Amino acid sequence: MTTVAVKPATMGQALGRALRDALADDPTVHVMGEDVGTLGGVFRVTDGLAEEFGDDRCTDTPLAEAGILGTAVGMAMYGLRPVVEMQFDAFAYPAFEQLISHVARMRNRTRGAMPMPITIRVPYGGGIGGVEHHSDSSEAYYMATPGLHVVTPATVADAYGLLRASIASDDPVVFLEPKRLYWSKAEWNPDTPETVEPLGKAVVRRTGRSASLITYGPSVPVCLEAAEAARAEGWDLEVVDLRSLVPFDDETVAASVRRTGRAVVVHEATGFGGPGAEIAARITERCFHHLEAPVLRVAGFDIPYPPPMLERHHLPGVDRILDAVARLQWEAEN
Amino acid sequence: MTVMEQRGAYRPAPPPAWQLRTDPEPLLPDAAPFRVLGTEAAAEADAQLLLRLHAELVRGRRYNTQATALTKQGRLAVYPSSTGQEACEIAAALALEERDWLFPSYRDTLAAVARGLDPVRALTLLRGDWHTGYDPREHRIAPLCTPLATQLPHAVGLAHAARLKGDDVVALAMVGDGGTSEGDFHEALNFAAVWRAPVVFLVQNNGFAISVPLDKQTAAPSLAHKAVGYGMPGRLVDGNDAVAVHQVLSEAVRHAREGGGPTLVEAVTYRMEAHTNADDATRYREDDEVAAWRDHDPVLLVERELTARGLLDEDRAATVRENAEAMAADLRERMNQDPELDPMDLFTHVYAEQTSQLREQAAQLRAELEAENESDGAAR
Numbered sequence: 281m282t283t284v285a286v287k288p289a290t291m292g293q294a295l296g297r298a299l300r301d302a303l304a305d306d307p308t309v310h311v312m313g314e315d316v317g318t319l320g321g322v323f324r325v326t327d328g329l330a331e332e333f334g335d336d337r338c339t340d341t342p343l344a345e346a347g348i349l350g351t352a353v354g355m356a357m358y359g360l361r362p363v364v365e366m367q368f369d370a371f372a373y374p375a376f377e378q379l380i381s382h383v384a385r386m387r388n389r390t391r392g393a394m395p396m397p398i399t400i401r402v403p404y405g406g407g408i409g410g411v412e413h414h415s416d417s418s419e420a421y422y423m424a425t426p427g428l429h430v431v432t433p434a435t436v437a438d439a440y441g442l443l444r445a446s447i448a449s450d451d452p453v454v455f456l457e458p459k460r461l462y463w464s465k466a467e468w469n470p471d472t473p474e475t476v477e478p479l480g481k482a483v484v485r486r487t488g489r490s491a492s493l494i495t496y497g498p499s500v501p502v503c504l505e506a507a508e509a510a511r512a513e514g515w516d517l518e519v520v521d522l523r524s525l526v527p528f529d530d531e532t533v534a535a536s537v538r539r540t541g542r543a544v545v546v547h548e549a550t551g552f553g554g555p556g557a558e559i560a561a562r563i564t565e566r567c568f569h570h571l572e573a574p575v576l577r578v579a580g581f582d583i584p585y586p587p588p589m590l591e592r593h594h595l596p597g598v599d600r601i602l603d604a605v606a607r608l609q610w611e612a613e614n
Numbered sequence: 615m616t617v618m619e620q621r622g623a624y625r626p627a628p629p630p631a632w633q634l635r636t637d638p639e640p641l642l643p644d645a646a647p648f649r650v651l652g653t654e655a656a657a658e659a660d661a662q663l664l665l666r667l668h669a670e671l672v673r674g675r676r677y678n679t680q681a682t683a684l685t686k687q688g689r690l691a692v693y694p695s696s697t698g699q700e701a702c703e704i705a706a707a708l709a710l711e712e713r714d715w716l717f718p719s720y721r722d723t724l725a726a727v728a729r730g731l732d733p734v735r736a737l738t739l740l741r742g743d744w745h746t747g748y749d750p751r752e753h754r755i756a757p758l759c760t761p762l763a764t765q766l767p768h769a770v771g772l773a774h775a776a777r778l779k780g781d782d783v784v785a786l787a788m789v790g791d792g793g794t795s796e797g798d799f800h801e802a803l804n805f806a807a808v809w810r811a812p813v814v815f816l817v818q819n820n821g822f823a824i825s826v827p828l829d830k831q832t833a834a835p836s837l838a839h840k841a842v843g844y845g846m847p848g849r850l851v852d853g854n855d856a857v858a859v860h861q862v863l864s865e866a867v868r869h870a871r872e873g874g875g876p877t878l879v880e881a882v883t884y885r886m887e888a889h890t891n892a893d894d895a896t897r898y899r900e901d902d903e904v905a906a907w908r909d910h911d912p913v914l915l916v917e918r919e920l921t922a923r924g925l926l927d928e929d930r931a932a933t934v935r936e937n938a939e940a941m942a943a944d945l946r947e948r949m950n951q952d953p954e955l956d957p958m959d960l961f962t963h964v965y966a967e968q969t970s971q972l973r974e975q976a977a978q979l980r981a982e983l984e985a986e987n988e989s990d991g992a993a994r
Contacts, residue, residue: 334616336778344801344804344805346767346797346798347767347770347798347802350764350766350767350768350770350801351767351770351802353767353771354771354772354785355775356771357768357771358776377761378767381761388963389746390745390757391959391962392962392963393746393750393752394757427965449966480969480970
C-alpha cells in the first residue's frame with residue numbers, strides 16, 4: 281500500500297506549483313510580470329521560480345501592463361508560451377488594448393496561422409480589505425471579447441488543474457485568481473496533482489433538489505455555506521461551479537436547472553450588464569418550461585467597488601443568497 | 615550569463631552623490647537629418663544598390679497610384695497612400711535579412727511588398743476580404759497594424775524571444791509621427807532598451823497625424839531625441855533619401871544583431887497625398903508646402919544621382935517603367951476579380967476548437983445559407 285503525501289495546501293501554493301511544473305515540462309513556457317522574480321509575486325505565487333529557472337524564464341518586467349502583454353504577443357509570435365501576471369484586477373486595464381485588439385483576435389485575423397497561447401493571470405475580486413483599485417471583478421469585460429477564454433478556480437485542486445490546462449491551451453486564457461481564496465486550504469497531494477477536463481466544463485459541487493445556485497470563483501464557498509444553512513429551512517440546494525465562463529457549459533447548467541426547476545446566479549461582480557445577466561438569459565432560453573420561478577441574480581451592487589470598511593455590505597453573502605432562494609419559493613407558490 | 619543578466623547593474627546611488635548613469639552625448643541624434651544623395655558622399659554609394667533602389671521606388675510609386683485608383687473604383691475600402699514616403703519603406707525593408715521580421719503599420723504596404731509579399735495579398739486588409747491575407751510566419755511580416763503603435767511591443771517581444779532562443783534575428787518596427795504620442799510607443803522603447811532587444815524602431819515623420827501637424831504632436835526637439843531618455847541611440851535621417859535611409863537602417867540592424875540593443879530612427883519625409891481617400895488635406899496644409907517637397911521627391915533624388923553617374927540611360931529607365939507598369943496591370947487585373955469568400959470561415963478561426971456556442975451559431979448560418987441557395991434555385 282502506498283502512502284500518499286496528502287497535506288494541507290493553499291490555493292496560492294497550488295498555483296505556484298502549476299507554474300513550476302509548466303516551466304519544467306515545457307521549455308517554451310515563460311513567466312513574466314512586475315515583481316514575479318526576486319520577490320516571488322506580491323502574493324508569493326511565483327515564489328522560487330526565478331531562482332529555479334533563471335530570470336530569462338521568470339522575468340521581472342518594467343512596470344507597464346500594456347508592455348507586459350504587448351511583448352508577450354511578440355514572444356508568442358515566435359513560438360513561446362508566455363504566462364503574464366497583472367498583479368491586481370484594476371491594474372490590467374492599461375493592457376486592454378493589447379488584449380482586445382491583438383491577443384483575442386490574432387488567431388482570427390491570420391486565419392489560424394498565428395495562435396496566441398498566452399495565459400493572463402489576473403488576481404481579482406474583493407474581500408481582502410484592499411484599497412481602491414485592488415478589488416474589481418472585471419470578468420464581464422473579458423467575457424464580452426470573442427477569442428478569449430475566461431477561467432476561474434474555486435478550489436485548491438482546480439487552481440492547479442485549471443492553470444495547467446490554461447497554459448497548455450493554444451488560445452489566450454484570462455485566468456482569474458480569486459484573491460480571497462489564495463489562503464484557502466485543502467488536503468492536496470502535490471506529487472500527483474489532479475488535472476481537469478478540457479477548459480469549459482462546469483462541475484456540480486453539491487447536489488440538491490430545491491434550487492440551483494449557479495456560481496464561480498470566490499462565490500463558490502459562499503454558496504456552499506448558504507446551501508448548508510438552507511437545510512435548516514428544509515431547502516436542498518444544488519451548487520454548480522462554472523469554473524469556465526468562456527466557453528460556457530450550457531449543458532451542465534441546463535441539466536441542473538431542469539432537475540431543480542429554480543435557479544439563482546451568484547457572483548460579486550456588478551449585476552447590471554454583468555455575467556449573471558448572460559447566464560440568466562441562457563438558462564431562460566433553454567429551461568423556460570422547466571422553471572418554477574424567474575431566474576434571480578445575487579450580485580454585487582451596481583457601484584464602483586466600495587472602500588474596504590464597507591465591502592461586506594457589497595459582497596453577496598449567505599443571507600442575501602438565502603433571501604433570494606426564499607423569493608424563489610414564494611414565486612413558485614403564488 | 616542569462617540574457618537578463620547582460621543588462622548593466624544599476625542602482626540609484628544615495629544622495630548627495632547622485633550621478634547620471636550614461637553620458638547622453640553618444641545617444642543624441644545629429645542636428646540635421648543625415649543625407650547622402652546630393653552630397654559628395656553620394657559618389658561612394660554602391661551602383662547596384664542605387665539601381666535596385668531606383669527600380670523598387672518606381673515600382674512602389676506605381677503601386678501607390680494604382681492602389682489609389684482602385685479605391686476610386688470601389689475595389690479597396692480605403693488606401694493610405696505612401697506616395698512621397700517610398701524611400702523610407704523600401705530602403706528600410708531592404709536593410710533586413712530574410713530571417714528578420716517586419717512590423718508594419720497600415721501605411722506600410724510597400725515595405726511588405728519590398729520583402730517579397732504578393733502585392734494582392736498585401737491589400738487583403740484594405741480590400742476587406744480578410745484581415746490578413748498572408749501567413750505572417752511564412753514572410754516574417756506581422757499583420758498590417760491599424761491601432762497606432764500597438765505593434766511596437768510585439769516587435770520587442772519577438773526580438774527578445776528570438777534572442778532567448780539564440781537566433782540572431784532583428785525586428786524592424788514602423789510607426790508614424792502621431793504614433794509616437796501613444797503609450798505603447800513609450801512602453802515598447804522602454805522594454806526594448808531594458809532588455810537590450812534587437813529591435814530597430816523607424817518613425818516615418820511625414821508631418822501630419824491625419825491633420826495634426828508635428829508641432830501640435832510633440833514639444834521634443836526631434837522625435838529621434840526621445841531615444842535618449844530610454845538609453846538607446848537616436849538617429850535622424852532624410853526619409854526621402856533612399857541611400858541614407860538604407861545606410862542608417864543597415865547600421866542600426868547590424869548594431870542590434872551584434873547585441874548592441876535597439877535604435878530609434880526618425881526619417882523626416884512628407885505625405886504627398888491625403889491621409890487616406892477619406893481625408894481632405896487642403897483643409898490643413900498649403901499648396902506651397904506640398905510643392906516645396908516635390909523637388910525633394912525620393913524617386914527624383916535617386917534618378918538625379920544615377921543620371922549624373924551615367925548609370926541611367928533612356929533604355930534602362932524605360933525597362934524600369936515597363937516593369938512597374940506590368941506590376942500595376944497584374945495588380946489591377948487580379949484586384950478586379952471578385953474574391954471567393956466562404957461565410958463559414960467566420961467561425962473557423964475564433965478558437966483552436968469551436969465552443970458549443972459557436973457551433974450552434976455556425977449551424978444557424980449554414981441553415982440560412984442553404985435556405986438562400988434554395989430560394990436562388992427556385993427563382994431560376
